[in-house]
Amino acid sequence: MSNIDAITGKPLLRSMIGEHIWRIKESDPEAFKREVREYFARGYPGWTTVRAKYPYIFLRDDREQSL
Secondary structure (H helix, E strand, C coil): CCCECCCCCCECEEECCCHHHHCCCCCCHHHHHHHHHHHHHHHCCCEEEEEEECCEEEEEECCHHHC
16 A cells, blocks of 8 residues: 555655544444544645544545645
8 A cells, every 4th residue: 555645646754643533443444434533634734634443543634635
């Protein structure tokens, strides 16, 4: 799995989330996705979650596209 975004060809940002969010991944995948999106919307506006592979969340910088 590459750390390059297939859409933009740019490197992805690798970040982390708290264990309390990871714990819900298996039991409620939709809640996990929602929590991850909300978490990064607050701290990284304009970035899109691309994938989650413990212990990392990979983000794409979409700020240029929103100008």
